[in-house]
Amino acid sequence: MECCKCDWQVYKQRVSERGEYLLETGQWSDCKFAVGTEPHQKVFEAHKLFLAMSSPVFEAMFYGGMAEKNEPIPILDVQPEAFKALLEYIYTDVINLQSFDQACELCYVAKKYMLPHLVKECTKYIWRDLHAKNACRAYQFAKLFEEPTLMDKCIEIISSETERVLGDPGFEEVELSTLVTILEQESLCVSSELVLFDAVERWARKECARKGLSPDDNKSLRAVAGPALQKLRFLTLKPAQFAEGPALSPLLLQEESFAVLVNISAPGGGKLPLPEGFCPSAKPRQGPAKSVFDLPVTMDTIKDGNKFVCLRQVAHKPPIPNNSILDCTMTFTVDKNICILGVQVPTQVHPNSAEVPAPHDLATLRQPPSNESYTELLYAHLLDCDGSRLTYTHFTSRVFYGQLVEIGFNRPVYIQRNKVYRVGVVLNKMGWYPMGVCSQSMTCDSVIFNFCVGQPSDYSRDGLIRSIVFTY
Template sequence: MAQGVMSFSRESSRSDSIDESDEPKTPRRKRSSFATRFLADLGPFHDIGFFVGSNEDDQRLITCHKLALARVSDVFAHLFYRPDTDVDEDEPIFVPDMSPLAFEAMCGFAYTGEMYVESFDECCGLLYAAKKYNLSEGLRNQCRAYLWANIYPNNVWRCLEFAMNNEEPALYQTALQILQLKTSKLLTREKFRKVSESCLITLLQQERLAIRSEYELYDACLRWAERQIDKRNLTNSRETVRKLLEPAFLHLRLLAMSDEEISQGPLADDILTDEEAVALLNREELGGIFCPVQDERMQPKVNSFETFAFNDELFLIHLENEYFENTYDVFAMAFSSSGDFHSTQLGIIVPTQIRPKDCTEDSYDEDLTVFLYNCTKGEMMSITRFRGSVPYDSQIEVPFRQQVELKCKRVRKVIKVVFHRTGTYPANYQLEEGKDSEFKVGNFNGQENVKLWHKRSYGYIHFCAYTVEVASIDRGD
């Protein structure tokens, strides 16, 4: 197999654009053995070639063994070894719908049985190849796990579009939930200005978004339009901007904006006719291409989320990345600060999976890892692996592998959960009406009078448990 090296505005005063790397930091993995690499590199003995890529500039010739591909794909087995197919061994097969890197990753799996990718886009390509050529479901699920863990923050839009186009409902739902929960932050990233029109419209169609007002969406759409003008080399004029925004106007709730926002937005930007401007200020329906809804969008409410199982090898790679910059941040991480002079961190209480509709079992084998990280000192305090049979629709106590003493008054700590089982988990905890946080004393892992602390931002994690040896100045953890 041929080898390659992967290398991995509207700039208004009203919004801050952040230009950040689009790829998570993922270390390159070693091939499994010298023997498999030797087999893969037997270039003179390769008996099939592929021209892979959508155009001549990106296209590459990749050669390999027919038998290796046929062993893992019935599609290739039929193509190479059925008498009713017509494959000319002297001519390469054209594969215009894949990148060379993704095709090489597929060939690497055929030789080694391992998933080997270096970027989010490459993993999308490998999952596409696994579905197109009917490779194992295990490979597909590992691709999904890699993608799921790295959707946030840099790849939300890429995942949304890939999932829409390739019938991946769980990945699509995860990307959509992240967009709903982190809307304001994601709108300020430079990546947003490059999204497709279909992704933009999908965002605007949501009833629940984490925004302060509709003006945020309007401002973001205008920055997106100006980026499209540069990208397509269009004339920068009022007519061009309006034409680009017409699909967005069907969903932008201009009538929900305040008079001040209307004045500094649509009126100041001169993208409305005089009649439309008057109607907007009078809160009259604009008709035509404009959205008639006057109600503000509601804040997001995510009741459950999907997870994909990491195998141990992918999990070790995940540990080498930055601990707190991926999808787990959104669904399974708790931030808290200790207000006690001396406390001992005991563990957490988390919910178990929601039982699938077609499942007749009362329990399942849970497998997850809990991190306890001291942000004040920048060090990992505990890594706990929990395995065991647990009931569906319940909750479990996960004691830390070693109890951790905190002797500083204000210790910023982070607790994070990584899942090793595919399934659906509850995404929030119901607190008493009007309370922003909840504190109580209860039992944990056989100990009595343990402090149990919960905040709305915890989401999936129900309670953090700890004891206090010295009376605290203020309540909380």
């Protein structure tokens, strides 16, 4: 006898599937939440038992001595999409993070309702997506949620990629305290203090606009940028640099500009002291403390003579299919400080190759692969031991079947000896790829590479990453 279609429980094999059904349909719901503010507010139906068994905050809300009696329960400080993601996690254990901003919003909700595992997963996502363009926002997030290790990592990126951080439009949205923290760093990668002054002035004009003040008014600019202005090291500039730049800015009063110029021209300033609160240091900013990062390298400056390819030896295995997305990762260490330029991956096996499995009646029609090409589509990145992304690339190009193709990263990255790094490649083109068991230790130009280090879960299908391309 066929089960009635209304008996939905019969067709749900796992608890997560049953939870998903209840969340989507609202069946048996006994509480409602009005989340967000108008005009974007949304109402969510939920189940007290599900929520209480996942969160002590919800437990107190529904079953404590001060149980919530409002209906719907207002939650004004949370975005609807973040609350929806929270409910999906509670009901199904699924965490679907798609962006840096979403991870930050969901982490806020997870902290509020005391779901530590969800907080951890959000933080890990932020680590993996950390780069110059979001380092300031990530720092503010880490400071708000008291994540000191993440704060240190953000400062490290800001210090080593300062000009990229300051050049991003998002920098102008940072809080004053974050701006001051940046200017307090001894180690910043800037060509001169003029870069920092220009950044402060741009930020101050933007802040005036946000507060409804005139961005050209001297008093308004100084009011918003005062603490940051006092962190600038004007005495590191040459007289002409200061006279043609900061001295003409509305950020400085005429008498202040004169006093600073006298102190630059005559160290000690004679009888004319620096304006009150101005930084007396004449020591230029240092680059990042790790000297391995001090040498600027670009793809254009790398010649064929000093580019090396550590090609792993491989024992071939049958090819594997990519029916949608094929993800492969490989961890590695080196015994010397080197600069990573990219990787090499194999292209697809020709569809007519005898290596590719085929229906029995077509097997005799298979011909050896010809010299044909196809459009490869992939994404590759390099992560450090903390899972933070160091560099990446999107690759789309016509390639020949059965060859190795070199994938250059968006920028070269210096890495340090004896530290673990991870290369990841995501293949998006359907077809068959040659698999193999690759050597786990290779020496190239006196550099010893150890591959697939750490736990087995740290690497997968590493045979699809055949080479590391590097220089010194």
